[in-house]
Structure formats: structure tokens, C-alpha cells
Amino acid sequence: MITVILALVLSPLLLGFINQTKAFFAGRVGVPFTQLYFDLFKLFKKDFVYSKTTTWVFRAGPIINISAALIILLFLPLSVISFKGDIILVMYLLGLMRFFTIVAALDTGSAFEGMGAAREVLYAIFAEIVVFTGLIALVYLTQSLSMANVFGKISTYHWMHYGPTLGLISFVWFVILLLENCRIPFDDPNTHLELTMIHEVMVLDHGSFDFGLIQYASSLKLWIWSSMLAHILLPISTIWSNVVGIFLIAILIGIVESTMARFKLIRIPQVLLAIFALSILSLFLMR
Amino acid sequence: MNFVLIAIFAFLVFGILSLFTGNQKGIKVDLIRTCGPIVGSIIGLIPVIQVLAGKKISAFNIPWQLFNGSLCLEIDLLSAFFLLPIFILTILASFYGLSYLKNYANQRNLGSIAFFFNLFIMSMVLVICAKNIVMFLLAWELMALTSFFLVMFESEKSLTKWTGWLYMSLTHLGTACLFVFFFMAADGAFSSDFGDIAIGFDKSKTTICFILALIGFGTKAGMIPFHIWLPEAHPAAPAHVSAIMSGVMIKTGIYGILRTILLIGVPELSLGIVLVIFGALSGIIGILFALAQHDIKRLLAYSSVENIGIILLGVGLGVVGINTQSPTMGVLGFAGAFLHILNHAVFKGLLFLGAGSVIYATHTHRIDELGGVLKRMPLTGFTFFIGSISICGLPPFNGFISELFIYMGSFKEIVAGDFDNTAILIPIIAILALVTIGGLAALCFTKAFSIIFLGEPRYKFNHEIKESPALIVYPMIVLSLFCVIMGVFPSLTLAILEAPVALFFPIEVVRKTFAPMGEMFGTMTYVYLLLIAFITLIATIRSMIVKRRSYQTTVTWDCGYIRPQATMQYTASSFVETLVDIFYFVLRTKKTMDKPSTYFPLKNSGLNTRTSDTFAQKLYYPLYYFCKGHMFKLLKIQYGNLNLYMFYIIITLVIMLSVNLLTRSGM
Numbered sequence: 001m002i003t004v005i006l007a008l009v010l011s012p013l014l015l016g017f018i019n020q021t022k023a024f025f026a027g028r029v030g031v032p033f034t035q036l037y038f039d040l041f042k043l044f045k046k047d048f049v050y051s052k053t054t055t056w057v058f059r060a061g062p063i064i065n066i067s068a069a070l071i072i073l074l075f076l077p078l079s080v081i082s083f084k085g086d087i088i089l090v091m092y093l094l095g096l097m098r099f100f101t102i103v104a105a106l107d108t109g110s111a112f113e114g115m116g117a118a119r120e121v122l123y124a125i126f127a128e129i130v131v132f133t134g135l136i137a138l139v140y141l142t143q144s145l146s147m148a149n150v151f152g153k154i155s156t157y158h159w160m161h162y163g164p165t166l167g168l169i170s171f172v173w174f175v176i177l178l179l180e181n182c183r184i185p186f187d188d189p190n191t192h193l194e195l196t197m198i199h200e201v202m203v204l205d206h207g208s209f210d211f212g213l214i215q216y217a218s219s220l221k222l223w224i225w226s227s228m229l230a231h232i233l234l235p236i237s238t239i240w241s242n243v244v245g246i247f248l249i250a251i252l253i254g255i256v257e258s259t260m261a262r263f264k265l266i267r268i269p270q271v272l273l274a275i276f277a278l279s280i281l282s283l284f285l286m287r
Numbered sequence: 288m289n290f291v292l293i294a295i296f297a298f299l300v301f302g303i304l305s306l307f308t309g310n311q312k313g314i315k316v317d318l319i320r321t322c323g324p325i326v327g328s329i330i331g332l333i334p335v336i337q338v339l340a341g342k343k344i345s346a347f348n349i350p351w352q353l354f355n356g357s358l359c360l361e362i363d364l365l366s367a368f369f370l371l372p373i374f375i376l377t378i379l380a381s382f383y384g385l386s387y388l389k390n391y392a393n394q395r396n397l398g399s400i401a402f403f404f405n406l407f408i409m410s411m412v413l414v415i416c417a418k419n420i421v422m423f424l425l426a427w428e429l430m431a432l433t434s435f436f437l438v439m440f441e442s443e444k445s446l447t448k449w450t451g452w453l454y455m456s457l458t459h460l461g462t463a464c465l466f467v468f469f470f471m472a473a474d475g476a477f478s479s480d481f482g483d484i485a486i487g488f489d490k491s492k493t494t495i496c497f498i499l500a501l502i503g504f505g506t507k508a509g510m511i512p513f514h515i516w517l518p519e520a521h522p523a524a525p526a527h528v529s530a531i532m533s534g535v536m537i538k539t540g541i542y543g544i545l546r547t548i549l550l551i552g553v554p555e556l557s558l559g560i561v562l563v564i565f566g567a568l569s570g571i572i573g574i575l576f577a578l579a580q581h582d583i584k585r586l587l588a589y590s591s592v593e594n595i596g597i598i599l600l601g602v603g604l605g606v607v608g609i610n611t612q613s614p615t616m617g618v619l620g621f622a623g624a625f626l627h628i629l630n631h632a633v634f635k636g637l638l639f640l641g642a643g644s645v646i647y648a649t650h651t652h653r654i655d656e657l658g659g660v661l662k663r664m665p666l667t668g669f670t671f672f673i674g675s676i677s678i679c680g681l682p683p684f685n686g687f688i689s690e691l692f693i694y695m696g697s698f699k700e701i702v703a704g705d706f707d708n709t710a711i712l713i714p715i716i717a718i719l720a721l722v723t724i725g726g727l728a729a730l731c732f733t734k735a736f737s738i739i740f741l742g743e744p745r746y747k748f749n750h751e752i753k754e755s756p757a758l759i760v761y762p763m764i765v766l767s768l769f770c771v772i773m774g775v776f777p778s779l780t781l782a783i784l785e786a787p788v789a790l791f792f793p794i795e796v797v798r799k800t801f802a803p804m805g806e807m808f809g810t811m812t813y814v815y816l817l818l819i820a821f822i823t824l825i826a827t828i829r830s831m832i833v834k835r836r837s838y839q840t841t842v843t844w845d846c847g848y849i850r851p852q853a854t855m856q857y858t859a860s861s862f863v864e865t866l867v868d869i870f871y872f873v874l875r876t877k878k879t880m881d882k883p884s885t886y887f888p889l890k891n892s893g894l895n896t897r898t899s900d901t902f903a904q905k906l907y908y909p910l911y912y913f914c915k916g917h918m919f920k921l922l923k924i925q926y927g928n929l930n931l932y933m934f935y936i937i938i939t940l941v942i943m944l945s946v947n948l949l950t951r952s953g954m
Contacts, residue, residue, distance in 0.1 A: 047836045051843040053743055055661050057672070063829065067821035071814060083810045084803060088694045089682060095729065096681045102733045103672075106857070109658070109742030110845040114857025121733055122866050125726030132722040136715055140701050205844050209832050213825070269869060283715070286706050 003079040003239055010243070011223040012036035012216070014250045018183075021254025036219060043212035051205055053109040061104025062206065062213035068093045069220040076227050077152030078239050084145040087135060091128070094180075097217070098124055105202035116201035119265065123186070123198070126272035127176050133279040134169045134176075137286060138232070141165070151231035159235055168282035170232050174252075175275050177225040181218065184257040186268060226250065291362060291416060292347060294331035295409055298323050302405030308398040317385055320401035324381040324408050328374040331412065335374065338367035339783060346418065356478035359418040365549065366415045368625065368787045369542045372632035373415070373535045377408050379762035380527040383640055386758035387527055387647055400440065404528065407433035407536075414539050420469045420479040427465065427539075431458045434536060437528045438520045447523050454520040461506025461513065465543075468499035472551055481550060488551050497554040500547040501562075508540025510599060511569040514592045515903040518576070521591070522584035522652070526643020529584060533591045534636035538628050541598055548606070549790060556610040562603030563713055567720035570596025572873060574724055578731035578863050579874050579898035583642045583652050586735055587635065590678065593724060594631045598624045600717055601693050605791060607713050608696070613703065614792055616714065618800040619696030621788045626780055627689035630773065634677040634686060637766035641671035644755040644763065645739060649748060654738050654859045661740035663752040668740045670763040675732040677770045680725050683815040685773035688780060688808075690721055695804065697721075727866075734862045743853040775815045777808040860896045867896070875901050 016033030023030025032038075050058070074080040075090050102121055105113040139145060141162055142153040159166055179186045182199035189200050203214050223246060230245025231237055263271060301323025308316045334344050346361035362370065384404070388397055410433055413426035435458075439451045473479050476487035506513040517537070521529045548554070573592030580586040601624025608617020644667040645660060646652050661668035677684035697714035704711040744752075754760065773780060781801050789797045843851050867876050876898045883892040925932075 044832075048833060048838045050838075050840050052840050053659070053843050055741065057661070057741060059829075063822055063825045066825060067818055070821050071818050074814075074817075081810065081814065083807050085691070085695050085698070085807050088691055088698075089811065089814070092680070092682050092687060092725075095679075095725065096676075099676065099679065099681055099729055099733065102729075103737055103741065106733070106737035107741040108843045108845070109853070109856045110843045110848075110851065111855045111857060112845055114862060117733070117737075118857065118862045118865065121726075121730045125723070125730065125866070128722050128726045129719060132718055136698075136701055136718060139698055140704075140706065143702050145695075145698055145702065204846065208836070209829055269865070283706070 001080060003076055003242075004073045006239070006243060007073050007076070007220060007223050007227075011219040012040065014222050014226070014246070015219060017247055017250035018254040018257065021251050022258050025255070025258035036215065040212050040216055043207075043215065044209055046208035048208050051108050054107050054205070058104050058107040058205075059210065061100045061107075062210040062217070064100040065097045065217040066213045066220075068097045069217045069224070072224055073220065075147045076224065077148045077231050077237060078242070079148070082146045082148040086146050087139075087150055090147055091131065091135075094221075095124075095128070097221070101199075101202055104206075108205045110205065112201050113204055116198050119198045120202060123179060123268060123272065126269060126276065127179050130172055130176055130272065130276050130279050133276065133283065134172055137165055137169055137279075137282050140286065151228050152237045154232050154235065154237075156235040162286060164285040165282045166232065168278055168285065170229065172275055172279045172282070173225075173229050173232065174249075175271075177222075177229055177249075178253065178256065179272070180225055181222045183253055185260045185263045185271075188262045222250075290330050290334045291360065291412065294327040295412060297327035297330065298405045298409035298412070301327070302402045302409070305398050305401035305405065308401070310392070310396050310398065312392060316398075320397065321381045321385045323401075323405045324377050327405075327408070328377045328381075331370065332374045334362050335367045335370045338362050338364060339371065339786065341786065354419050354421040354479060356419050356421075356480040356483065358422060359480055360413070360416040360422075361418045362416060364786050364790060365542070365545060368783075369415050369535075369538060369628070370412065372538070372629055373408070373411055373531075376531055376534050376632055376636045379636070379765055380531050380640070382758050383530075383643070383762045384525065384527040386756045387525060387643055390647060391525075395440070400437070400525070403433045403436045407437060407528075407531075411536060411539060415542060418481045420473055420481075420484070424462070424465065424469065427462060430536070430539065431455070431462065434520075434524075434528075434532060437525070437532075438523045440523065440525055440528070450519040450523045454516045457506060457513070457516040461503045464499045464503035464506075468496055468503060468547075471499070472496050481546075485550050490552060493551050493554055494558065496551050497547060497558055501544060501558075501565075504540040504543030504547070505565070506540070507543070508537050508595045508599075509569075509573075509592045510540075510565055510595060511572050511592060512902045512906060514569070514573070515900050515907055517592060518580075518585050518588040518900065521588035521639075522582060526584075526639055526646065529588075529643070530636040530639035533588060533639055534632040537591060537595060538632065541595070541602070541624075541628060544599075544602065553606060553609045553791075556607060559603050559606030559608075559610055560713060562599055562606055563716060564603075566596045566598070566600030566603050567716055568596070569593065569599060570720055570724040571727070574727040574731055575870055575873055576898065576900065578727060578734060579867050579876055579896070581654050581859050581896075583645070583654055583735065583739065584639070586654070586731070587638055587642060590638075590728070590731065591631075591635060593728065594627065594635065594678075597690070597693070597721070597724065598627050598631070600624075600720060601627060601689075604693065604696055604713070604717055607710075608700075609791065611710055613700055614796045615703070615800050616696040616700040618788055618792050618797050619692050619699070619804075621791055622784045622801075622804075623689050623692030623696065625784050625787050626692060629780075629783075630677070630685045630689045633766055633769045633773070634674045634684075637670060637674040637763055637770065638678065640759070640763050640766070641667055641674060644759050645671075647755050647759060648752050650750075651746075654735065656746040657739045658742045658745040658853065658856065659740075660744075660752065664740075664754045666754055666760045667763065670760075670767040671740065672736055673767040673770050675736045677774065679728045679732050681729075682811075683774050683818065684770045686770075688774060688777045690725070691777075692804075693717060693721060695807075730863060730866060734859055738857075738859045738862065742856045745853050745856065745858070776812055778805055778812065781805055781808065860894065864896075867898070873901060874898050875904070 015036045020030050072090050072093050075086050102117045105117040138150045141158050142150050144150055187198040206214055226246040226249040229249055230242050234241055234245045305320040308319055338344055344362050346359055348357050348359045350357040410426050410430035414430055417423040417426050435455050438454055441447050472484055475489050477483045509517040521533050570593050573589055573596055577586050577589035601620045604620025605617045608620055677686040680686040680690040697717045700714040785797055845851055867874055876896050879895045881892040
């Protein structure tokens with residue numbers, strides 16, 4: 001239970017860590033660590049404006065997103081629920097979140113949001129294949145099918161015997177984390193040019209409470225992916241080591257964002273195919 | 288068995304009666320036309336449920352020389368399982384058709400449509416129940432013929448005519464394989480009854496027989512590369528017939544494959560792998576073609592190819608599981624395949640009915656002419672939305688459960704397996720294929736739902752678009768309820784699946800494998816209920832906040848547009864363009880572009896994409912033209928003289944008789 005509470009309370013802080021790292025590299029003072037909390041608080045107080053084009057689908061999107069994210073939190077290692085096969089449920093709940101984000105974006109009838117939706121769903125196809133290839137390796141290594149064990153049971157023993165496989169999977173997982181959470185080099189949440197973005201452009205028309213939910217849900221999503229990666233990387237699996245790992249990953253994201261440029265959109269499928277090749281390679285290395 | 292005979296009798300009698308109603312109108316006529324399928328199906332459901340509940344029903348059996356055995360109809364477990372979706376979907380589709388065909392009342396002879404519809408349902412029931420080769424093939428032919436006439440619904444269109452003949456010829460190519468298969472299988476048997484074949488079958492012929500059966504039945508199921516009739520034929524029929532063709536008729540092909548396994552024994556490992564690979568290919572290529580389509584019914588038809596792929600994948604894992612002594616993968620593979628047969632009937636039926644409802648209201652089936660339909664047709668939109676999520680295999684709806692079975696089977700095999708053994712490739716292929724199909728399906732159905740139902744109308748119709756009548760909407764609501772119930776309470780499905788899977792594995796093994804699945808499903812129900820609770824809670828909080836704040840509506844902001852236009856929206860083509868470009872080597876999409884010519888273009892410019900079937904273009908048409916070119920030589924013996932043809936027949940008969948006599952006398 002404490003894992004869930006920590007995630008609920010601390011996840012907005014991740015974005016603060018990323019931005020502070022970026023500010024450090026750029027030699028700026030940067031926004032406070034707690035900026036997202038202020039933003040959320042402000043958004044929840046705002047009035048509502050909706051497009052005439054939109055329907056209940058647009059309003060349902062953020063609600064489904066946050067609810068599914070909350071459910072996924074319960075399945076994280078050292079959390080509340082666990083059963084054999086819950087990894088598939090979790091991955092498909094992430095798919096459900098994406099489905100609703102996409103239809104909500106298309107509900108506005110806007111060209112920009114259509115563009116973002118088309119990109120999001122396209123990259124997701126590749127990302128899912130890569131994630132499941134990684135899962136195949138992890139399932140085989142840990143001999144289990146639940147989130148709690150697949151990620152929680154990775155130990156020094158596994159790193160000693162299957163180091164190359166786990167190294168590759170960690171790398172691949174980190175790339176997918178960047179893609180799924182719309183970070184550079186795949187997406188740039190900071191540009192003003194909506195044309196260059198994927199996720200931010202899909203939520204252009206959301207505002208106030210709804211947008212707050214979306215922001216919060218994406219910080220939870222970042223927490224979820226980082227938590228999984230931290231469990232693979234750190235052979236000791238305790239709640240606090242995991243939290244430390246998550247924040248280290250946030251700093252790593254900040255470093256990547258400071259030192260890399262965004263990929264051209266046409267390059268992204270190619271990068272993803274290369275990542276898929278690497279994940280297949282990780283299966284080979286397991287022999 | 289009596290109930291099924293009554294049902295068949297009902298289809299026949301009411302079919303013939305409705306033939307006489309011609310193009311009359313009125314409640315009495317409607318009653319005659321729809322009474323047969325509904326009453327027949329309800330009666331037919333009684334024995335089906337009895338058998339599924341574990342009761343044995345004795346076969347209807349009359350020895351008959353004509354059939355080289357007996358006229359034998361029997362509902363065993365496999366038949367009962369396939370009859371269940373047929374009867375349920377028929378009841379719903381008949382109500383739907385009653386209202387749907389009203390649009391055509393002045394142009395078509397609805398009596399004959401009802402006649403063929405009745406006979407079509409009857410032939411499917413006969414196919415599933417027949418336990419004799421001759422009987423089976425007769426019913427199979429009747430099913431092909433009656434569905435052909437339903438496909439030819441709008442026969443004055445030249446495209447429909449061409450479609451009809453394509454369907455007819457491909458179906459018969461498949462049937463030809465079945466003829467050879469059945470006669471080979473019956474070679475050493477005492478009679479043509481299925482029971483005798485199972486006893487007398489020479490096991491050395493299993494491989495060749497199974498390949499023939501796979502081609503024959505695979506053609507009906509729409510397995511790639513034998514699928515090309517499917518995307519042409521299904522859109523041509525009226526919506527409720529498309530729903531039945533896609534939802535249950537193509538499943539008779541799967542029934543055939545499973546029946547073959549029961550008849551001639553489990554094929555060897557390599558054929559199991561062939562099934563897995565063809566399943567994966569059908570799934571991925573089917574959904575790729577689906578997402579490139581602009582016609583809603585063609586899109587759904589291609590998606591049927593994809594779902595048949597998933598079913599074949601499950602069957603393939605089952606066959607591999609039997610061969611490699613890995614019962615967990617086998618049981619879960621078969622269970623996934625069986626459940627997907629039901630699931631696909633439910634959501635594809637729902638989606639075809641939904642597409643029909645949109646066509647009924649707007650008179651167009653081109654996705655790009657629609658948009659914003661959800662506001663005008665809320666119920667159709669809502670049910671179509673549920674169908675779309677289900678078919679993408681997303682929780683908490685039913686599509687997820689059948690895919691979960693296949694995933695669990697494969698993952699458990701990986702846990703138990705060894706990476707030094709090549710056999711581990713099979714579950715890996717299955718998992719990666721399913722993931723790919725899932726991702727592509729999400730693209731396909733976000734496109735289908737969003738472009739049709741969301742945004743602003745892309746085309747101004749002269750008539751008002753409003754929700755379809757109750758008889759069209761209620762069947763869809765019923766089907767979407769099935770999607771929800773089977774998805775949220777998956778434990779219910781285990782009870783239905785246990786017996787059919789036990790046809791291929793010992794019942795103890797099935798129970799042992801299902802026990803952990805049952806626990807898992809139990810937990811999943813709680814998780815889903817929690818999800819629903821969260822959604823309700825947050826929605827309530829939101830509505831409380833909405834009450835306290837100001838609430839405005841305006842145009843879509845879109846970074847500061849003042850007057851956004853409907854033409855600015857993303858279209859079906861643009862939404863999938865990048866992916867279609869990536870997979871150009873499979874899809875071969877043709878683009879025609881009218882570029883804007885000057886700075887102030889006067890004429891409309893635009894982009895047109897068209898994806899025709901690569902297999903038809905590159906494989907079937909060249910083959911056809913090759914044959915056609917060489918067939919001219921045959922004109923010498925066939926130039927339209929009827930007397931000569933009679934003469935040929937007589938000569939053939941004489942030769943056959945003399946060969947027969949010679950072999951009998953032992954020469």
C-alpha cells in the first residue's frame with residue numbers, strides 16, 4: 001500500500017527532477033521541483049471550456065486514463081495486488097489508456113490533434129512489440145508471470161549469469177520509457193510548434209480539471225515505467241531503493257534530454273525497428 | 288435431436304412461405320418472413336444448451352443407400368458449440384433485418400431474400416450437424432449457393448455481379464479440395480458416415496488429408512492467401528447477412544478444420560507449426576489490409592481475416608501442444624481459439640450491424656464522407672465504440688479474454704521451456720504476432736470509430752441523419768452487453784469452454800489447467816469492478832466541480848483558429864498514411880494526387896488512396912489470365928453444340944461403367 005501512496009504523492013516531483021537536471025545543464029536556475037503540484041492545483045481551480053464539436057468521448061478520455069493508471073499502480077512490485085499473468089493485463093491497460101487518449105484527441109476534429117493521434121498510435125505498435133519481446137526474456141529469466149516477480153525478482157544472480165541480456169533489456173526499456181512518456185528524442189513537450197509534438201498536441205483542447213487529470217496521469221505513467229526499469233536495474237528490491245532508483249532515472253532522462261536533439265519524425269519508426277532488433281538480440285544472448 | 292429437426296423444418300417451411308410473399312408489404316408478410324429464423328433458432332437453442340450442459344442427445348439416423356451410409360444428423364459437443372453463436376446471432380440479425388430491409392422495400396423482392404436467408408441458416412445448421420460425407424458436402428454446397436444469392440442482393444450493379452462470381456468460383460475451388468479430401472479419407476472406411484471414417488482411417492495419409500482439408504476449409508474461413516473473396520463478398524450483402532457471414536459462416540471453416548482433427552487424428556508437429564504461421568500471417572496481413580480500407584464494410588471484412596488468424600493461431604498452438612506433450616499450451620491454445628470463435632461472432636456481428644445502421648441512416652459506406660455521427664446516432668455510436676474496444680482486445684471487454692488465453696498458453700510454455708530448444712520459437716511467434724495484431728487493430732479501429740463518429744460531418748447530406756429505428760438498435764445493445772458481461776466476468780466462459788477443449792485433451796488435464804485461470808479470472812473481475820468504481824468516483828467528482836464553475840462551449844481551439852472547417856480534419860487516409868507507406872511492400876497502395884496548381888487554386892485538389900488486394904493482383908489474376916489464355920485451345924472440343932455435350936456425357940458414363948465392371952471382375 002505504501003508503494004501506491006508514495007507514487008500518488010511523489011510522482012509529480014519526477015518532472016521537477018527532470019527539469020532541474022535540464023536547467024543545471026543549461027546553466028539556468030530552472031523552475032522549482034514542485035512546479036507540477038502548483039500547476040495541478042491551478043488547473044483544478046479553473047473554469048471549463050469545451051469545443052462544440054466534442055462529445056462524451058472527449059470528457060471520458062481523462063477519467064479513463066487516470067482510473068487505469070491508478071489500477072496499474074496496484075500491480076507494481078511490492079504493491080497491493082498480484083496474480084500470475086497480470087503483466088498482460090497491465091500492458092493492455094496501458095493500451096486502453098492510449099486508446100482513450102487517441103479517440104478523445106480525434107473527437108475535437110482538429111488537424112493538429114489528428115496528427116498527434118496518428119503518430120501516437122503508430123509508434124505504439126512498435127513499442128508494444130518491443131515491450132513484449134523484453135517481457136518474454138524477463139518471464140523466462142524469473143520463471144514467473146506476475147508484475148511483482150517479473151520485475152521484483154531480478155537479482156544479482158540474474159545479472160551475473162545473464163548480464164548481456166539484462167543490459168540490453170534495460171537499455172531497450174529505457175528507450176521505450178522515453179517514447180511512452182513523450183520525452184526527447186521522440187517527442188518534445190516544450191516546443192511551441194505543435195507540429196513537432198506527439199502527446200502534447202493530442203491534449204491541446206483539454207483544459208482545467210480534465211487537463212489536470214491528464215497531467216497527473218502522465219506523471220503516474222512516468223512513475224510506473226521508471227519503477228519497472230528501476231526494479232530491473234537495481235538487484236535489491238525494497239520500496240525505498242526503488243524510489244531512489246526512480247529519481248535516478250528521472251535525472252538520467254534529464255541528462256538525455258539535455259544532450260540529445262529530437263529525432264526527425266520519419267526517423268522514429270527506423271529507430272524503433274532498430275530497438276526491436278536489439279530486443280530480439282537479447283533473446284539470442286540468453287542461450 | 289427432435290428440436291433441431293423442428294428448427295430445420297421451420298427454416299424450410301417459412302422460407303418457402305416467404306418466397307410466395309414476393310414484394311408485398313404489411314405486418315402479416317413481415318411476420319412470415321422473420322418468423323422462421325427466430326422461431327427456428329429459439330427451438331434449436333434448446334438441444335444446444337442441453338448438450339453444452341453435459342447431456343447426450345441421440346443422433347437422428349436413417350440408413351440410406353444414396354448417402355452410402357445413413358442420413359445422419361447429430362449434435363455432439365463440437366456441433367453444439369458452433370451452433371450456439373449461429374442461433375443467437377440469427378435471432379438478433381432477423382429482428383435487425385426486418386427493419387433494415389424497409390429501405391429497400393420498393394426496389395427488391397424481399398420475399399426471395401427471406402427465402403434465401405432461411406435456407407442459408409438451415410444449410411449452416413445442416414453443415415454443423417451432418418455426420419455423413421455426402422450429407423455434409425450437400426449442405427456445404429447449399430450454404431455456398433444460398434449465401435451467393437444473398438451476396439447478389441444488389442445484382443444490377445456490375446461490381447456486385449463480379450463479386451458474386453468471384454465468391455462462387457473461389458468457394459468451389461475450396462470445395463474441390465474438400466471432395467478429394469473426403470474421398471481419400473473415406474477410402475478404407477466401411478461407409479461414408481463420420482463414425483466409420485474415424486475407425487477405418489489409414490493414419491499414413493493424415494498429412495496429405497489435413498493439408499487438403501486446410502485449403503478447403505481455409506478458403507471458407509478466409510485464411511490468407513485464400514481470403515480474396517471475403518472482402519468483396521461481405522460488403523455486397525445486406526448488413527445483417529454480412530454480420531452472419533462474417534460472424535458465423537466463416538467459422539464453419541474452422542469447424543471443418545477441428546472436425547477433421549477429430550476424424551483423422553491429430554496432425555503431426557510440422558502441420559501445427561504451419562497452422563501457427565498461417566494464423567500469424569492471416570492476422571497481421573488481414574489487419575494491415577483492413578486499416579488501409581475506406582469502405583467501412585470492406586474494413587470489417589478484412590478484420591475478419593485477422594480474427595480468423597487469431598483463431599488459427601490458437602488451434603495451431605493446440606496441435607503443437609498435443610505433439611510436444613505440453614498440455615498447458617495446448618489446452619490454453621484451444622481454449623483461446625474456442626472463446627475467440629464466440630467473441631468474434633459477438634463483436635463482429637455488433638460492428639457489422641453498427642456499420643449497417645450508419646449506412647441505413649446516411650446511405651453511404653465511405654468512411655471519408657462521414658464524421659460527427661455520434662451526436663446524431665448516439666446509441667449506434669456507443670455500441671460501435673464498445674465493439675471497437677472489444678475487437679482491439681482491450682480490457683475490460685471480451686476480446687481481451689480470448690487473447691489472454693493464447694498469451695497465457697504461450698508465456699507458460701516459455702516459463703516451462705528452454706532456450707536451447709528450438710520449440711520455444713513457437714510461443715514466441717504466437718506472442719509477437721498477437722502483440723502486432725493488437726497494435727495494428729488499435730490503429731484500425733480508432734480510425735474506423737473516430738472518422739465515422741467523431742469530429743464534424745465531412746459531407747453535407749440532403750437528408751437529416753437520425754438514430755435508426757428500435758429494431759436496428761436493440762440487437763446491437765444486446766450484443767454490446769455480451770461484450771461487457773463476457774469481459775468483466777470471464778469466469779463464466781470457463782464453464783462453456785471446458786467440454787469442447789476436453790475433446791482434444793483428457794478432462795483432468797483441462798480442469799488442472801483451467802483451475803489457475805479460474806482464480807486469475809476471479810481476481811480480474813474484482814480489478815475490473817475497482818476500475819469501474821474509480822471511473823464512477825472521478826466522474827462524480829468532476830460533475831460536482833463542473834456545477835461550481837462556469838462552463839462554456841466554443842469552437843475547437845486548435846492553437847487559435849477562429850473558424851475551423853470540417854475539411855481541416857484528419858481523414859481516414861491521412862490517419863494511417865505513415866503506416867501504409869511503411870508497409871508498401873505488402874499493401875501496394877496506389878495514390879493519385881491533384882496538386883493545387885496556382886497560389887489561388889480554383890478547382891478542388893485532393894489525394895486519393897486505394898488499396899486493392901495484393902494477393903488478388905499478384906497471384907490470382909495472373910493465374911486466371913494464364914489459364915484463360917490456354918483454355919482457348921479447348922474451344923475445339925467445346926463450341927456450343929448441345930448434342931455433342933450429351934455425347935460427351937454418354938461416353939464418360941460408358942467409360943466409368945466399364946472401368947467399374949473391369950475392376951469388379953478382378954482384372
